[in-house]
Amino acid sequence: MSRGIRVKICGLRTPGDVIEAAAAGAAYGGFVFFDRSPRNLTLAAAREAARAAPPGLAKVALTVDAGDAALDAILEEVPIDMLQLHGRESPERVAALRARHGLPVMKAVGLAGEADLAALDAYAAVADQLLVDAKPAPGAALPGGNGLAFDWRLLAGRRWTEPWMLAGGLTPDNVVEAIRLTGARQVDVSSGVERAPGEKDAMLMRRFVAAASAAIPA
Numbered sequence: 001m002s003r004g005i006r007v008k009i010c011g012l013r014t015p016g017d018v019i020e021a022a023a024a025g026a027a028y029g030g031f032v033f034f035d036r037s038p039r040n041l042t043l044a045a046a047r048e049a050a051r052a053a054p055p056g057l058a059k060v061a062l063t064v065d066a067g068d069a070a071l072d073a074i075l076e077e078v079p080i081d082m083l084q085l086h087g088r089e090s091p092e093r094v095a096a097l098r099a100r101h102g103l104p105v106m107k108a109v110g111l112a113g114e115a116d117l118a119a120l121d122a123y124a125a126v127a128d129q130l131l132v133d134a135k136p137a138p139g140a141a142l143p144g145g146n147g148l149a150f151d152w153r154l155l156a157g158r159r160w161t162e163p164w165m166l167a168g169g170l171t172p173d174n175v176v177e178a179i180r181l182t183g184a185r186q187v188d189v190s191s192g193v194e195r196a197p198g199e200k201d202a203m204l205m206r207r208f209v210a211a212a213s214a215a216i217p218a
Contacts, residue, residue: 005179005212008165009205010062010190011039013198015052020202025209028058030084030190033066033074038198039190043077050079060084060106068100075101082106084131095126104128106165110135111150117158124160131188134168149174155182172207179215187212 009021010030021029031046032039041049050059061080063071065087074080083101085094086108098105107127109119112135124130134150149169167188170178175187191197193204 004185005215005217006165006186007209007212008060008186008188009193009200009208010060010167010188011037011194011198012049012200013039013041013045015049017200018049018052018057019054020200021205022054022057024202024205025213026057026205027186028060028082028188029053030060030062030188031078031080032062033070034062034064034086043073046074046078053079058082062086065089071097071101075103082128084108085127086131086133091122091126094123098126098128106131108133108167111154111168113151114154117154120158120160120164124162124164127162129162129186130160130164131167132164133188149178152178152181155184157183159183170208172204172211175208175212176215179212179217183217185217 006027008028008030009026011032012018012021012029018029031041034040053059058081059079060082061074062084082104084106094105094107105127106129107123108131109123110133116135120130165186165188166178166182166184170187170189171192189208193201193208195201
């Protein structure tokens, strides 16, 4: 992908979704294991979808405060390359899971204002990657995938030692501006490439990756 911008398309649910995401040029495909999400997958469905991934598409399992037994079951059944922790997992829990499973771990951190930035430094010390998302509103049913953006100017000029990815309300129409303002070299999209919750749209996936590929980071 040109200019080094890498795209993660999250919430893939079928082998067709996976094939279309890879054909669009995505670098990562995300599978959701969270029963309150419209993108939630059973282990059998996730296994079928993940097996459709061509070489080069990193398969990411998104979990939310999952226990050891649940994570063991996912990794025994589904060919996964990376864990994405999207709950309230502590830095200690992140480090423990990296050691337990021997897989790279991406930790999602929600931002609403400057006070939330300190958490990024804490998790950068233990995670392989960071995912910077919009902080959900109090009482929200989902910790992410809500189609909400945050003030991207909060990230202007900020860098971490580990790779990081921008998420939250991204669409084919705004991803260029998001990359320009934040300097992100990786972006994550879910609802922004759907025709309905949990239903990916191949044309929108292609449009999103094409737009991100053409963007110039700050």
